[in-house]
Amino acid sequence: MDARERRVIAAEGAAEWWVRLQDPKVSTSEREQFVDWLRESPVHVAEMLRVAQVHEALTDFRGWSKLPVSAEPRAPEISDDTVIALRSPTQPEAPRTTKTALLGWRVSLVAAAAIVAVVFSTTLFRQWRSWQTIETERGERREVSLGDGSVLQVGPETRLRVRFTDRQRNVYLDRGATLFRVAKNPRRPFVVETNHTLVRAVGTAFGVEQRGQEVVVTVAEGKVAVQDEETVAPAPSRATASRASPEIADLPRASGTPAESLILTAGQQVAVPGTGRMGAVRKVDSERELAWASGRLVFEHTSIDEVVQTFNRYNRLQLTVVDRVLGHREISGVFDASDPESFLAFLTSVTPVRVIRLNAGTVELMGADNTPESMTTDVAR
Amino acid sequence: MSSAETQRRLASWFRQWRSPLRKYLTGHGGLQGADLEDVAQEVFLRLLRYERAELVEHPQAYLYKMAANVAAEWAIRARSRLPHEAKWLTHLTTESRPDQDAERVEVQEQVGLALSGLSERQREIVRLHFAEGLGYAEIALRTGSTQRAVKRQLIRSYAKLRVTLDSELVGVLQHGRP
Numbered sequence: 001m002d003a004r005e006r007r008v009i010a011a012e013g014a015a016e017w018w019v020r021l022q023d024p025k026v027s028t029s030e031r032e033q034f035v036d037w038l039r040e041s042p043v044h045v046a047e048m049l050r051v052a053q054v055h056e057a058l059t060d061f062r063g064w065s066k067l068p069v070s071a072e073p074r075a076p077e078i079s080d081d082t083v084i085a086l087r088s089p090t091q092p093e094a095p096r097t098t099k100t101a102l103l104g105w106r107v108s109l110v111a112a113a114a115i116v117a118v119v120f121s122t123t124l125f126r127q128w129r130s131w132q133t134i135e136t137e138r139g140e141r142r143e144v145s146l147g148d149g150s151v152l153q154v155g156p157e158t159r160l161r162v163r164f165t166d167r168q169r170n171v172y173l174d175r176g177a178t179l180f181r182v183a184k185n186p187r188r189p190f191v192v193e194t195n196h197t198l199v200r201a202v203g204t205a206f207g208v209e210q211r212g213q214e215v216v217v218t219v220a221e222g223k224v225a226v227q228d229e230e231t232v233a234p235a236p237s238r239a240t241a242s243r244a245s246p247e248i249a250d251l252p253r254a255s256g257t258p259a260e261s262l263i264l265t266a267g268q269q270v271a272v273p274g275t276g277r278m279g280a281v282r283k284v285d286s287e288r289e290l291a292w293a294s295g296r297l298v299f300e301h302t303s304i305d306e307v308v309q310t311f312n313r314y315n316r317l318q319l320t321v322v323d324r325v326l327g328h329r330e331i332s333g334v335f336d337a338s339d340p341e342s343f344l345a346f347l348t349s350v351t352p353v354r355v356i357r358l359n360a361g362t363v364e365l366m367g368a369d370n371t372p373e374s375m376t377t378d379v380a381r
Numbered sequence: 382m383s384s385a386e387t388q389r390r391l392a393s394w395f396r397q398w399r400s401p402l403r404k405y406l407t408g409h410g411g412l413q414g415a416d417l418e419d420v421a422q423e424v425f426l427r428l429l430r431y432e433r434a435e436l437v438e439h440p441q442a443y444l445y446k447m448a449a450n451v452a453a454e455w456a457i458r459a460r461s462r463l464p465h466e467a468k469w470l471t472h473l474t475t476e477s478r479p480d481q482d483a484e485r486v487e488v489q490e491q492v493g494l495a496l497s498g499l500s501e502r503q504r505e506i507v508r509l510h511f512a513e514g515l516g517y518a519e520i521a522l523r524t525g526s527t528q529r530a531v532k533r534q535l536i537r538s539y540a541k542l543r544v545t546l547d548s549e550l551v552g553v554l555q556h557g558r559p
Contacts, residue, residue, distance in 0.1 A: 008540075012537075015537070015539035031438075032433070038425075038444065039425070042418075042421050045422075046417060046418050047543070049420070049424075050417070050543050051543060053543075057492050067497060067504060143426060145425065
């Protein structure tokens with residue numbers, strides 16, 4: 001289904017809900033259906049806000065008497081949407097939308113038939129282009145809701161490809177980092193694949209980050225199976241992690257590689273290098289480790305060079321450290337990813353640094369004199 | 382709850398939601414590239430964090446209050462950022478200011494134009510509902526139709542207007558001003 005069709009269906013759905021909910025006798029089950037519909041996609045939320053705008057515009061309209069008696073209807077136009085709500089042609093959830101729509105539309109068989117026709121034609125379209133691509137640029141973060149109810153928090157400079165079938169939900173992380181909040185469905189495992197690592201989940205929340213050649217998997221909730229496609233034999237250092245539990249071990253493999261899985265549970269993290277064996281399972285504060293997904297950056301004894309690089313990925317404002325000594329200095333702190341100014345303010349408060357603003361989009365940092373090698377703060381905002 | 386009360390409550394939710402959103406969009410500090418879609422994204426995520434049972438009680442109230450909160454928070458956060466392009470929504474103000482009167486006339490014209498894009502029947506139903514304040518049953522009586530058919534036409538009218546108002550008003554307000 002392309003953006004335009006999704007919009008049209010969402011706009012009609014929102015208009016329908018608007019009219020239905022104006023009825024003072026609206027039932028609990030109708031309100032439940034409405035909540036479920038809203039929580040299906042941000043596009044639905046946006047369209048609900050837009051219907052309110054239309055209602056508002058009509059309420060304020062004063063020129064009723066000047067309206068023409070008859071006029072040519074216009075062809076509708078839809079603006080591009082920025083939200084990619086994905087739906088698979090074969091997944092069971094897709095018809096559910098149609099069913100919800102049909103419930104409301106049941107009075108008008110013609111309208112129902114029209115919707116079925118739209119869904120059907122987009123199904124063909126989706127089969128032809130079975131992978132959906134989600135791509136973010138430098139400075140861009142995006143939340144994407146998938147048709148199965150899963151929500152992805154996509155970091156900057158990330159590229160993902162998504163394909164859902166009725167047996168499996170597949171995501172390829174080509175680059176970057178994403179936090180996956182997977183809707184539970186034991187019969188349809190959610191598999192994230194990067195260049196050399198497979199992560200399988202049933203219903204859980206976990207982050208996958210590509211850091212250079214290394215892939216870092218962090219689990220916030222539930223458990224996932226991590227599999228290194230290149231390493232068949234497990235590394236002995238994985239003693240802290242339990243072996244594959246039956247429920248996950250029995251899941252269908254994403255590829256034919258008969259590799260053994262490493263099970264990660266909430267609060268655990270593993271780094272899988274590009275070559276060689278998986279690293280040891282680390283116990284981590286997953287909230288802290290996955291803070292990037294919600295726009296917070298957490299640094300612990302991180303070099304200013306690295307901090308600046310991270311900020312640059314999240315923002316249009318680009319910082320450059322022109323002083324090697326300053327660049328190697330380490331800092332700790334928690335920052336809002338979209339607010340490099342607060343980082344600059346923090347930096348100038350803890351070390352003598354010259355902030356040179358070359359233009360609106362470029363800032364150079366230079367040490368003003370010699371200071372201790374490391375400085376620490378708990379929170380800087 | 383009576384129909385009139387429902388209407389009154391809906392109206393109050395919009396005001397709550399619209400005002401901070403407008404402030405956010407028009408203020409000199411709107412986030413670049415941020416607009417209703419971004420607000421919707423954030424509201425969507427907040428909706429996911431709530432218990433379903435809690436939302437079901439007053440879903441619309443939650444929706445518009447969350448939108449109001451998000452817009453208000455962002456307006457505060459964005460005060461030092463780059464200016465944002467105003468959208469047509471921002472000019473649908475109830476409180477009249479002299480410098481906005483010309484724009485308001487323009488918006489009125491655009492809404493009129495959009496309404497003329499509806500079918501005759503749809504336009505009549507919308508007029509009875511908004512200009513004369515009739516409910517679905519009364520409109521059905523007046524037009525010799527059923528309540529269901531009236532609702533159906535209203536739904537189609539909303540959907541059509543949402544599309545035409547969106548593309549046309551944005552164009553007029555962004556390019557038609559000095």
